[in-house]
Amino acid sequence: MKEFFFWKVWSVSERRMALGAMTILFLAIVSFVFKCINPLDNVVRWNVISELSEVSSVVDILQLGSWQYGVSTPTHLVNESFMASVMEVDYLTVRIFWIFATLGLSFVLAGLTTLTRFWYLAGMVIFILFLAFSRLELLDVAETDSKFLFIITVLVYSVTTYYFHAFRPDAGIGLRIAGLLVASGMMVFLIWTMSGVPFPALTAASYSFPFWLIVTVLFLLISSTEIMAGFVWLSTSGSMRKGSTGLINFVVISILYLLLLLLIYLRNTRQIDWDMTLVSPVFLALAAGILGIWGFRRRADSMGSLLPFRSAGFWIYMGMFIIAAAFTGLMAGTANDPVLEALEDVVVQGQLAMGVLFLFYILVNFYPLFKQKLAVHKVLYKPLRFGLTQTRLFGFAGFVILIFIQKLLPVNQAIAGYFNGVGDLHAATEEFTLSEQYYKLALQREFQNHKSNYSLASLAIRQGDRTAAAFYFRQALFKNPSAQAYAGLSGILIQENLFFDAVYSLQEGIGRFPKSGELLNNLGMLYSKTNVADSAYYYIERAQANAKRPEIPATNLLAILAKNTDAGLLDSLASNTEKYNYLSWQANWLAVQNLRQQFVKQDFNTSAVPADSLLSVSASAYLLNYAVNQARSDTASVKLLSKLATSNPVLAKDLTWAALYPEFYSGDKLRALQSLTALASDEEEKSDQYHKVLGHWFLQLGLYEKAIENLSVVEGLEGTIGMAVANALYDKKEVAVILLDKIQEKENNPAIENLKQSLFSGVKPKVPGDSLLKVALQSPTEANFRKAININPFNAQTISAASTYFRGKKQTDKAYNLVLNALAYNEYDFRLWEQYAYLSLEQGLTGQAKEGEEKVKQYATPADYQQFVSRYQPMQALIEKRRAEFQ
Numbered sequence: 001m002k003e004f005f006f007w008k009v010w011s012v013s014e015r016r017m018a019l020g021a022m023t024i025l026f027l028a029i030v031s032f033v034f035k036c037i038n039p040l041d042n043v044v045r046w047n048v049i050s051e052l053s054e055v056s057s058v059v060d061i062l063q064l065g066s067w068q069y070g071v072s073t074p075t076h077l078v079n080e081s082f083m084a085s086v087m088e089v090d091y092l093t094v095r096i097f098w099i100f101a102t103l104g105l106s107f108v109l110a111g112l113t114t115l116t117r118f119w120y121l122a123g124m125v126i127f128i129l130f131l132a133f134s135r136l137e138l139l140d141v142a143e144t145d146s147k148f149l150f151i152i153t154v155l156v157y158s159v160t161t162y163y164f165h166a167f168r169p170d171a172g173i174g175l176r177i178a179g180l181l182v183a184s185g186m187m188v189f190l191i192w193t194m195s196g197v198p199f200p201a202l203t204a205a206s207y208s209f210p211f212w213l214i215v216t217v218l219f220l221l222i223s224s225t226e227i228m229a230g231f232v233w234l235s236t237s238g239s240m241r242k243g244s245t246g247l248i249n250f251v252v253i254s255i256l257y258l259l260l261l262l263l264i265y266l267r268n269t270r271q272i273d274w275d276m277t278l279v280s281p282v283f284l285a286l287a288a289g290i291l292g293i294w295g296f297r298r299r300a301d302s303m304g305s306l307l308p309f310r311s312a313g314f315w316i317y318m319g320m321f322i323i324a325a326a327f328t329g330l331m332a333g334t335a336n337d338p339v340l341e342a343l344e345d346v347v348v349q350g351q352l353a354m355g356v357l358f359l360f361y362i363l364v365n366f367y368p369l370f371k372q373k374l375a376v377h378k379v380l381y382k383p384l385r386f387g388l389t390q391t392r393l394f395g396f397a398g399f400v401i402l403i404f405i406q407k408l409l410p411v412n413q414a415i416a417g418y419f420n421g422v423g424d425l426h427a428a429t430e431e432f433t434l435s436e437q438y439y440k441l442a443l444q445r446e447f448q449n450h451k452s453n454y455s456l457a458s459l460a461i462r463q464g465d466r467t468a469a470a471f472y473f474r475q476a477l478f479k480n481p482s483a484q485a486y487a488g489l490s491g492i493l494i495q496e497n498l499f500f501d502a503v504y505s506l507q508e509g510i511g512r513f514p515k516s517g518e519l520l521n522n523l524g525m526l527y528s529k530t531n532v533a534d535s536a537y538y539y540i541e542r543a544q545a546n547a548k549r550p551e552i553p554a555t556n557l558l559a560i561l562a563k564n565t566d567a568g569l570l571d572s573l574a575s576n577t578e579k580y581n582y583l584s585w586q587a588n589w590l591a592v593q594n595l596r597q598q599f600v601k602q603d604f605n606t607s608a609v610p611a612d613s614l615l616s617v618s619a620s621a622y623l624l625n626y627a628v629n630q631a632r633s634d635t636a637s638v639k640l641l642s643k644l645a646t647s648n649p650v651l652a653k654d655l656t657w658a659a660l661y662p663e664f665y666s667g668d669k670l671r672a673l674q675s676l677t678a679l680a681s682d683e684e685e686k687s688d689q690y691h692k693v694l695g696h697w698f699l700q701l702g703l704y705e706k707a708i709e710n711l712s713v714v715e716g717l718e719g720t721i722g723m724a725v726a727n728a729l730y731d732k733k734e735v736a737v738i739l740l741d742k743i744q745e746k747e748n749n750p751a752i753e754n755l756k757q758s759l760f761s762g763v764k765p766k767v768p769g770d771s772l773l774k775v776a777l778q779s780p781t782e783a784n785f786r787k788a789i790n791i792n793p794f795n796a797q798t799i800s801a802a803s804t805y806f807r808g809k810k811q812t813d814k815a816y817n818l819v820l821n822a823l824a825y826n827e828y829d830f831r832l833w834e835q836y837a838y839l840s841l842e843q844g845l846t847g848q849a850k851e852g853e854e855k856v857k858q859y860a861t862p863a864d865y866q867q868f869v870s871r872y873q874p875m876q877a878l879i880e881k882r883r884a885e886f887q
Helices: 012-036 091-112 117-132 148-167 173-194 200-207 209-222 226-236 247-268 281-302 309-333 337-371 388-405 409-428 432-445 450-462 466-476 483-495 499-512 517-529 533-546 551-564 567-575 583-596 617-629 636-647 649-666 669-682 687-700 704-711 717-729 733-746 750-760 770-778 782-791 796-808 812-823 830-842 846-859 862-886
Strands: 046-064 067-084
Touching: 012 091, 012 173, 012 281, 012 309, 046 551, 046 583, 046 617, 046 687, 046 750, 067 483, 067 517, 067 551, 067 583, 067 617, 067 687, 067 717, 067 750, 091 117, 091 148, 091 173, 091 200, 091 309, 117 148, 117 209, 148 173, 173 200, 173 309, 200 209, 200 409, 209 281, 209 309, 209 337, 209 409, 226 247, 226 281, 226 337, 247 337, 281 309, 281 337, 309 337, 337 388, 337 409, 337 450, 388 409, 409 432, 409 450, 432 450, 450 466, 450 483, 466 483, 483 499, 483 517, 499 517, 517 533, 517 551, 533 551, 551 583, 567 583, 583 617, 617 636, 617 649, 636 649, 649 669, 669 687, 687 704, 687 717, 704 717, 717 733, 717 750, 733 750, 770 782, 770 796, 782 796, 796 812, 796 830, 812 830, 830 846, 830 862, 846 862
Parallel strands: none
Antiparallel strands: 046 067
């Protein structure tokens, strides 16, 4: 048990510090693994591009027996595609790196202060040399580009470490680490408050790249034999031997391990191209590093007093491990793939070369001990024949040879990674020309690296150079293709109207990334634009099954179905559709309901109205569709849309138009008709649309003359049918027959015959408000009359009865306003003119009363006129008598 919990014999403070170091290491590894899952996702986002399209739906319906007459109006659909963003630095990744790197460096320096004078000074000299090459002057501290910051940094760390080394040798490790953290905090505060560069953390990380890289490589090589050492323990520990020598087990698993490394090496160097699943070098590096926490103790002990594990070895190893995890996490967090590949080569080739020599070392030195069934792992670093130092030197030489076999590719990749980091820095400061030069320097070192090519494509997009962007996107696909690069390339090709090239690039991308919901969605949307509905549906459905955000393909699926599916199939599909709380999906869902003529009450999505009232594509589509679909149950959208129209001038007309629907069906019909009449007279582009809806609304209200007046200017089939319906309902059946026969001459449509039968059977549409008028006549109250008036403020029977009621209550003004409003659109009904004449007389307006009498005479039958005169003349005589008496 001592082997596992070796720190139990340490002091309480040391144990606490060890647990703290392991906790920090765990967090660093978690951050590193999280960043490594998909490095490109750290710097490139999937943006959603929304486009608005229209489909015709019929929401205004006039039922004529078994036949209904409706006019088509636009319903809005949202089509959404994915677009990969330009590559940008994730500043949070840089900050996390500095937290762990500073902690790791403090552990290393704290351990260094406990060593002998020679090794302490040697370590500090190396540290200062690395500081010298980190170009600290570029941080522009105290507005100077001299060595001021370098000198301050050297003094702070040298004084701190020398104090603990020379004057406080009795200080515990916790105090040493705390002192170095205070020193690091001082430097961070100095840089943060006095640096003249816009991104000091990124600047420092970019130019100190060589220091952190060398520490990481050194750590990977130091821990490269730990897996093999673990195999020795596994084969010879007391719990595993059980009477066996363990030699065969050790040799078998070691050979399998080395064979695995060899296959990875051959695949990485393109000497084999086998489609096989191998263990990731990330796991190999982590396994070696974690095993080294225990294994490095025996190695340190074998060195005697040169590197005491308890006071120095453990802390130096943990510090280097934390730095390695932090640096690799930074490279993954910036998607610096050439560096990641170089580190992968260090892991694989380091463990392969070191492992082969270590296997030779074990067999040469401990073969007899294996035969004697002894615990070889306890004496692993006490060689009998072949020295450990020789093994490490030959192993390192083998590693160097493998690097040279690759023509120093890992070295060039590391240099390319350095230039990429500096390029990121200048891109962040918007020094695009300088940034471009550094990325191109990186390409000179490794021309196929994805990072440089995608970054150059991003710069080209920012500067509007599509040709260059397409070139670099294509080059980014050579060695390490990404779905984002395919999406970027296809997006540029679409902008250049190269449709088939865009389709081909997306198909190629799906071949490489068959489960990329983003590419599948984009290809489906491309097909939908060419009305290839079956292919569009196929790819969008696959995208929904694979996308991280399935609500976006689901939104597009509704749009495709709305454009290409009949109402019957839409009904069956709508019942089986999974619902999403996503604004674009809800906008398309409302569009589908409009197509189905389903106007069931639905809750309003308040997220459609942003705080600044500036509407997005999805928000505008949702609001426009909602206003139309819920016109019969929600009047709140009238004020809302009118308010939003002032904040969104581009959408002002569409919002004003949509607001008329709830106004007409649930609000003030007079105001809705007045507004739509004004739109129809002012707007030429959509004149037909406004006039046909206006005509339909007049038909619904029974104002057939006004309907004929508006529908007569509408061209096309809808206008002709509307004219026929209006004339038939206005008892001009001869005109209706002529119009319908003209339609039949052009196209033999059975539906026209059904319409004829419905029109000439004497069926009349129900006039809105008839039932409410009956209630008001049976129970005459102002509330009951108001309900009947709100449904149809132009119905002569309703207005006449309400006027008579208000006149009886001596509320002449209310009655007069009702009659005037009704006459605005129903000027041919004599009953309204009768009330107008009566009310004018009651107010002493004899001139207006005379006008009313003439209108009644013009529009009423002789019998009705005589009945009117019999009431009107006594009222007129009474008014004249009162005037004479007054004079």
